[in-house]
Amino acid sequence: MIELHDVTKRVGQVTHIKPTTLTLEPGQFNVLLGATGSGKTSLIKLMAGLDPMASGRIEMDGQDVTRLNTQKRRISLVHQFFVNYPHMSVFENIASPLRVAGMTKSEIEGRVEEAADLLQLRPMLNRRPSELSGGQQQRTALARAIAKDSRAVFLDEPLANLDYKLREELREQLPDLFAGRGAVVVYATSEPEEALMLGGKTALMDDGRVTQFGTTSEIYRNPENLSAARVFSDPPINSAAVTIMRSEAELAGAAKWALTGAAADLPDGLYTVAIRPHRVLPVRSGAAEIELKGRVIVTELSGSDSSAHFQMGAEAWVSLASGVHPYRIGEDHVFYMDPGNCRYFGQDGRLVA
Known part of the structure; x- marks a missing residue:
């Protein structure tokens, strides 16, 4: 020891x-x-x-x-x-x-x-x-x-x-x-x-x-x-400031979604939402139905996976998905996330839900 x-x-x-x-x-x-x-x-x-x-x-x-x-x-x-x-x-x-x-x-x-x-x-x-x-x-x-x-x-x-x-x-x-x-x-x-x-x-x-x-x-x-x-995330985890009000999260100018589970009980206020790139998909799939529109700035192909770095307002996020997807650099693309895979952090950086 x-x-x-x-x-x-x-x-x-x-x-x-x-x-x-x-x-x-x-x-x-x-x-x-x-x-x-x-x-x-x-x-x-x-x-x-x-x-x-x-x-x-x-x-x-x-x-x-x-x-x-x-x-x-x-x-x-x-x-x-x-x-x-x-x-x-x-x-x-x-x-x-x-x-x-x-x-x-x-x-x-x-x-x-x-x-x-x-x-x-x-x-x-x-x-x-x-x-x-x-x-x-x-x-x-x-x-x-x-x-x-x-x-x-x-x-x-x-x-x-x-x-x-x-x-x-x-x-x-x-x-x-x-x-x-x-x-x-x-x-x-x-x-x-x-x-x-x-x-x-x-x-x-x-x-x-x-x-x-x-x-x-x-x-x-x-x-x-x-x-x-x-x-503990590679590519880097996606994060952005969100406002929570009456059990609903809003990522300014990008998306809104209803909170569930422990997140639904969070007090109103400012938080940081984080979600790993493999939970942000280029196609709608299952519970991944919250739309995020961003301009594709970089694409990469690694083995059987492809990733897209996209600009969404002030935030640069990454999508990592299986297969090859028809991204075009400089064009807008719609991505989808499952809010059940989101984590929420308080203003002190600590996990709250």
């Missing part, structure tokens, strides 16, 4: 990590999710002992490690870049931390072979990193982390530089690779989809602070605040 108690990090007069208290447990993935610059890597470096803290305390398994160096914390760190020793074979790369730990030759061989089998590296054990593909090099770095039997394993966007197919394969394998090893696994990513696939728990990060922490699927369904909703 890793426990952070009001930890902060400063560089000069700039605060990179604001006071953060967090408990990360073994037996599941702990995901740090946030955009580039949100503080994910900075927080990992604090936990790994690579950067000094400005204040606070870190405990691992009840031991105060705040002032311990990286080696004494018994951790492993895998970066997005392939960090292997170029003059060593794959076997020696995986074995290197075990030799430092003073293990016997038979122990080292057993652990290296076990990790190599898990990551399908046994045929490459005698090769040098320069003879491996990018995916094989990253598998070597992961095998070294597994073989080391660390108290904590930090994976800092480890799949970012791999091609799509390799990312998909390793993403599926990672939870099983670390299952039952007793280590706290912390995985940093900027991709909401990756966090959902890995499961476990997620800490949403924005501007050097954790905005929400909990079970990944629950946070996705029920973000506590607008910042969390924005972090």
Whole structure:
């Protein structure tokens, strides 16, 4: 278990990590999710002992490690870049931390072979990193982390530089690779989809602070605040100011709709409505019947999905839908949303319905 108690990090007069208290447990993935610059890597470096803290305390398994160096914390760190020793074979790369730990030759061989089998590296054990593909090099770095039997394993966007197919394969394998090893696994990513696939728990990060922490699927369904909703959406969540009066919401100059459920009980006033792009469709479908007219400004096709960025008054929204749709840039298009998929936030940014 890793426990952070009001930890902060400063560089000069700039605060990179604001006071953060967090408990990360073994037996599941702990995901740090946030955009580039949100503080994910900075927080990992604090936990790994690579950067000094400005204040606070870190405990691992009840031991105060705040002032311990990286080696004494018994951790492993895998970066997005392939960090292997170029003059060593794959076997020696995986074995290197075990030799430092003073293990016997038979122990080292057993652990290296076990990790190599898990990551399908046994045929490459005698090769040098320069003879491996990018995916094989990253598998070597992961095998070294597994073989080391660390108290904590930090994976800092480890799949970012791999091609799509390799990312998909390793993403599926990672939870099983670390299952039952007793280590706290912390995985940093900027991709909401990756966090959902890995499961476990997620800490949403924005501007050097954790905005929400909990079970990944629950946070996705029920973000506590607008910042969390924005972090956990790709493409970015659509949001706009709305006026609520007598159980009806009005998005100025664009649409009106009746509120249902908990939203129907909201007091009259100003709020922010938010809805994810895949809930805004280019065709009427089921309960998606509230019309939103906007001028198409950008279109994208990705695999079997197509997206349209459209200007609706002062707001720029995104629709993400399956299939190919006949958008024309610069022309108006009618989109449809189901108000049952809307979330409402108060003026302080907190979720109210």
